[in-house]
Amino acid sequence: MTVPGKTIELITSELSSGKTTARAVAVRSLAAAENLNDTLNAFLQIDRAGATRRAEELDREAGTDGAADSIVQGQNAATESLLRAVPIAVKDNICVRGLQATCGSRILAGYHPPYDATVVERLRAAGAVIVGKTNCDEFAMGSSNENSAFGPVRNPWDTERVPGGSSGGSAAAVAARVVPAALGSETGGSVRQPAALCGVVGVKPTYGRVSRYGLVAFGSSLDQVSVFGLTVKDAAVVLQTIAGRDERDATTADVSVPDYAAQLADDIRGARVGVPRELLGEGVDADVRARVEEAIEAYRELGVEIVDVALPHAKYSIAVYYIIATAEASSNLARYDGVRYGYRTEDPEDLRQMYRRTRDEGFGAEVKRRIMLGTYVLSSGYYDAYYLKAQKVRTLIQQDFLDAFDVCDAVLTPTTPTPAFRLGEKTDDPLSMYLSDIYTCMANLAGVPGVSVPCGLSSAGLPVGFQLMGRHWGESTILRLAHAYEQAHPLDARPRVMAEE
Amino acid sequence: MPITESDIKKIADLAHLEITDEELRTLAPQVASIVAYVEQLKELDTSRVEPATGGLTPEGERTAATREDRARDSLGQALALEQAPDPAHGHFRVPRVLASSEEKENF
Numbered sequence: 373m374t375v376p377g378k379t380i381e382l383i384t385s386e387l388s389s390g391k392t393t394a395r396a397v398a399v400r401s402l403a404a405a406e407n408l409n410d411t412l413n414a415f416l417q418i419d420r421a422g423a424t425r426r427a428e429e430l431d432r433e434a435g436t437d438g439a440a441d442s443i444v445q446g447q448n449a450a451t452e453s454l455l456r457a458v459p460i461a462v463k464d465n466i467c468v469r470g471l472q473a474t475c476g477s478r479i480l481a482g483y484h485p486p487y488d489a490t491v492v493e494r495l496r497a498a499g500a501v502i503v504g505k506t507n508c509d510e511f512a513m514g515s516s517n518e519n520s521a522f523g524p525v526r527n528p529w530d531t532e533r534v535p536g537g538s539s540g541g542s543a544a545a546v547a548a549r550v551v552p553a554a555l556g557s558e559t560g561g562s563v564r565q566p567a568a569l570c571g572v573v574g575v576k577p578t579y580g581r582v583s584r585y586g587l588v589a590f591g592s593s594l595d596q597v598s599v600f601g602l603t604v605k606d607a608a609v610v611l612q613t614i615a616g617r618d619e620r621d622a623t624t625a626d627v628s629v630p631d632y633a634a635q636l637a638d639d640i641r642g643a644r645v646g647v648p649r650e651l652l653g654e655g656v657d658a659d660v661r662a663r664v665e666e667a668i669e670a671y672r673e674l675g676v677e678i679v680d681v682a683l684p685h686a687k688y689s690i691a692v693y694y695i696i697a698t699a700e701a702s703s704n705l706a707r708y709d710g711v712r713y714g715y716r717t718e719d720p721e722d723l724r725q726m727y728r729r730t731r732d733e734g735f736g737a738e739v740k741r742r743i744m745l746g747t748y749v750l751s752s753g754y755y756d757a758y759y760l761k762a763q764k765v766r767t768l769i770q771q772d773f774l775d776a777f778d779v780c781d782a783v784l785t786p787t788t789p790t791p792a793f794r795l796g797e798k799t800d801d802p803l804s805m806y807l808s809d810i811y812t813c814m815a816n817l818a819g820v821p822g823v824s825v826p827c828g829l830s831s832a833g834l835p836v837g838f839q840l841m842g843r844h845w846g847e848s849t850i851l852r853l854a855h856a857y858e859q860a861h862p863l864d865a866r867p868r869v870m871a872e873e
Numbered sequence: 874m875p876i877t878e879s880d881i882k883k884i885a886d887l888a889h890l891e892i893t894d895e896e897l898r899t900l901a902p903q904v905a906s907i908v909a910y911v912e913q914l915k916e917l918d919t920s921r922v923e924p925a926t927g928g929l930t931p932e933g934e935r936t937a938a939t940r941e942d943r944a945r946d947s948l949g950q951a952l953a954l955e956q957a958p959d960p961a962h963g964h965f966r967v968p969r970v971l972a973s974s975e976e977k978e979n980f
Contacts, residue, residue, distance in 0.1 A: 486952045579928030580936055593927045593936075622940035627931045691911040702888060709889070711965050716958035723970045728891040737899075740890055744881065744904055747888040749911075761914050763924030768917070770925055802903055803910060819928020819936065844929045 375862045377549040377873075380458050380606045387434075387457055394434070394457030394501070398427035401459035401503050404550040404871030411869055412526050414535075414544040416464050417472050418504040423459070426501050430457050454609050454633070456499035461545045461554040464505040465512055466597065467586040468492050471502075475588050476510040476520035476538075479708045479715045479734030489586020490621070491555060491597050491614040498613045503551060506541030510736045511705065512562055512590045514538045515808040518799055519738040526795075527570060528867035529834055533792040536566030536808075539600070543570040546600045549871040553610045554600045559591045560693050561787075561812025563598035564824035568787035568837025571826045571863055573601045573854070575611055576812075578845050579819035580625045582611075583618035589704040591697035594816045603862075604825065604855040608632035611847065630848050636855040641675030643853060645840070646780030648683045651811065657790040659830035664786045667827040667838045667857065671784075674856055681776040681783060685768040689814040690806055692769065695749050695762035696817070702746025708734060741802060770818040773841070782840040782850050785811045787824040791834035811839060821847045825854045826863035835863065876905040 386392045405418045434456075462468055465475040467485035469492075474480045488496070495502065509519040517525040517540030525540040527533040528548040535544045539556025543566035546554050556563040558576045567574025576598045587597050597614065601607030612633060617626040647668060652661060672678055710716035710730030717733055720726035735743070749758035776783055788808060798805040815822040822841040830836055842850035878901045885892045892900065927936030947953070954960040959967070 483956060486948060486955065580930065593938075623927060623936050623938050625931055685917075688914060688917070691914050694907060695911055695914075706889075710958060711967055712953070713956040714958075720968045722968050724889075726968050727889040731889055732891040735890075737896075740892070740896070741900060741903060743888050743890060744884050744900060745907055748876075748880075748884050748904065748908070751884065751887060758911065760924055761919060762911075763926065764919035764922040765914050765917055766925040767922050768919070770929070803906055806907075817925075844933075845931050 373862055373864050375603050375858070376864060376866055377602050378552060379603050380454060380552045380609055383458055383552065384454055384456060394427040394430040395424065397457050398423045398459055398501050398503065401551055404548070405503055405545065408548055408550060408869060408871065411531060412528060412544050412548060413523050414506055414525050414541040414548070414550070415461070415504045416474060416476070416507050416522055416541070419471055419502065422470060423501050423503045427457060430499060430501070453499065455495065455613055458500050458553070459503045459551045460495060460500045460610070461504055461506050461542055461551045462492065462502055463508050463539050463542050463554070463556045465508060465557055465588040466492065466555055468502055468505065471505055473505070473588065474522070475512070476508045476522060477734065477736070477739070478521045479730070481521070481715060483714050485586070487586065490583035490618045492586065494614050495610075506539070506545055506554060508541055509538035510739050511588065511701070512538040512557055512559055513701070513738050513742055515561070515565060515805050516793070516798065517541065517566070518795065519736055521736055524795055527792045528869040529571060530792065531869060533794055533834070534569070536569035536788070536792065538562040539598075540566050542600050543567055543572060543574070546570070546572045546602055547867050548869055549602070552602045553606045556598050556600055557587055558596050558598040558816060559594045559697055560816050561809040563600060564787050564812045564822055564839055565809060567600055567824040568826070568839070569792040569835065571835030571837075571865070571867065573604050573607045573826070574824045575599045575601070575607045575847070575851070576815060576822045577611060577615060577847055578821045579816075580623050581821070581845070581847070582615050583621040583624050585618055585620035591700040592704065593700060594697060596816070604823070604851055604858050605633055605636055607823070608636060608851050627845065632848055632851050635848050636852055638852050640853055640856040642677070643782070644677045644679050644780040645671055645853065646679050646681030646776050646783045648681050648686065648783060648785060650682065651686060651785050655789050656786060657830070660786050660788070660790060660836050663828045663830070663836040664838045668784065670857060670861055674860060676853070679780050681780055683772040683776060683783070683814070685765060685772050686814050688765050689769055689817055690810055692762045692765045692817055693809070693813040694745065694806060695758050696766065698742045698746035699750050699759045700746070702743045702750060705739070705743055738802070766817050769814055773818045773820055777843050782842050782853055784838055784840055787811055787837040787839040791830045791832070791836055815841045820844055821850060823850050823854045825857055827861065828863065829865055876901060876908055
């Protein structure tokens with residue numbers, strides 16, 4: 373039993389055996405992206421010309437024997453060549469030179485960044501083929517992808533349901549087997565949450581592991597480029613390609629990046645997984661709880677010791693998150709004023725009116741709501757009561773994790789409290805929407821890495837995921853644990869909407 | 874302190890957002906309920922806690938977000954202006970900044 377679909381490993385092995393060409397791989401992915409877009413709305417831009425050209429280049433460079441060593445420029449040739457000709461989708465808030473970057477917002481409609489994000493540069497250097505830009509909640513603010521100015525993305529398992537958000541387009545593209553991996557971004561769970569709802573793997577690295585240069589800023593102390601994969605290995609290969617110190621992002625750490633993919637084979641017997649029981653009570657859907665309990669049992673069978681841990685401040689994480697993220701967003705989004713790029717209102721009378729109308733017409737409701745909230749918590753007289761207070765509680769949440777890691781190697785929780793909900797179900801109640809991130813946003817606050825792994829289906833046939841959160845810089849451990857589970861219990865079910873094989 | 878519609882107007886002004894009366898009616902209770910929710914942090918004593926500003930470095934220190942302040946190459950004028958809504962003579966042109974003379978007389 374394996375995860376159905378073409379993984380990176382399968383694509384590269386078919387390439388090196390001469391069974392296929394880079395061009396054929398790209399054409400298949402592009403056709404799937406185009407054919408499914410009426411149904412899923414996962415892509416905002418599909419780069420047929422650019423992707424085909426790049427794939428043809430790769431075929432020429434490889435020559436007839438398929439040897440591809442000449443194209444690899446990275447430090448780790450052996451692993452980076454694993455992305456040769458691999459089609460990858462990129463969330464529309466990450467800059468790809470030559471393609472648009474709307475962030476799902478009217479205010480950036482038609483905007484084409486004049487440079488590549490560092491993560492994109494690294495993907496290109498490793499031979500990846502970027503097939504297009506994926507739909508997302510406006511400025512990555514949302515948990516359902518319903519906040520995109522260009523229409524919602526639909527879940528490939530049930531098109532009446534949301535794919536999760538904010539990186540919903542990337543999640544749907546991987547789930548529908550359009551690409552084996554995609555880039556998203558996380559501020560509070562925007563990759564792990566849609567990964568769980570779409571039945572794929574999502575990895576949020578340690579804060580500082582991956583460069584944010586070229587990722588459009590939302591909450592700068594939380595933002596991190598993150599990865600979707602069809603399998604844990606797919607996500608691991610992409611993560612090790614994009615990770616590492618970047619002079620252009622001062623928060624990236626100068627530490628070596630492990631060969632995550634090569635370390636996946638290791639035995640996990642004797643590892644300790646901590647379960648914060650207090651987070652598995654009220655508010656968790658019965659199917660989700662059942663699947664997660666089964667995953668815990670599966671780890672026991674794999675020789676893992678299950679221990680109880682407590683995260684006493686986890687219950688404050690949504691409150692802390694919505695203060696910090698909105699405060700930082702209100703500052704980051706001040707730059708959209710109609711002066712230098714993007715949308716500008718028609719015939720403004722003066723500068724002030726231009727700012728106000730441009731922003732009123734350019735931003736959607738959720739973005740305005742968060743700018744308002746962020747402006748409020750940072751306004752004169754409130755800074756200490758809200759932003760500073762939230763930063764202090766953030767320290768307590770971080771400390772909870774450090775304490776937990778004294779007794780375990782990873783903390784396991786559900787990724788989301790429920791499987792995918794219906795379109796429109798939570799749009800009128802922002803707070804209930806925010807609570808979709810209850811399990812994920814604590815990792816962003818603590819700065820620790822997390823991975824969401826599919827663990828079966830609900831009674832309605834919708835995917836369920838659990839997540840593992842690890843020590844700062846401990847991606848290897850959680851990826852190894854995730855991979856071992858996946859090997860034993862791969863999600864072999866197929867979504868209803870899927871690319872032809 | 875509950876958030877009123879006049880608070881919302883003031884915040885919108887600070888944030889350079891124009892909001893309609895209809896938006897005001899929806900936003901006021903929504904922002905109020907979110908603020909009420911985050912008030913729960915007040916029950917925690919944080920008098921002896923340092924604020925966190927990011928994650929932790931591999932050495933266990935707080936994430937450093939500063940870098941050496943040195944000049945670096947920038948995009949250049951042509952590229953920087955390429956997507957400006959209203960570029961003019963190598964600059965970004967904006968509507969008038971000060972009020973018109975009739976309006977000024979009213980001050």
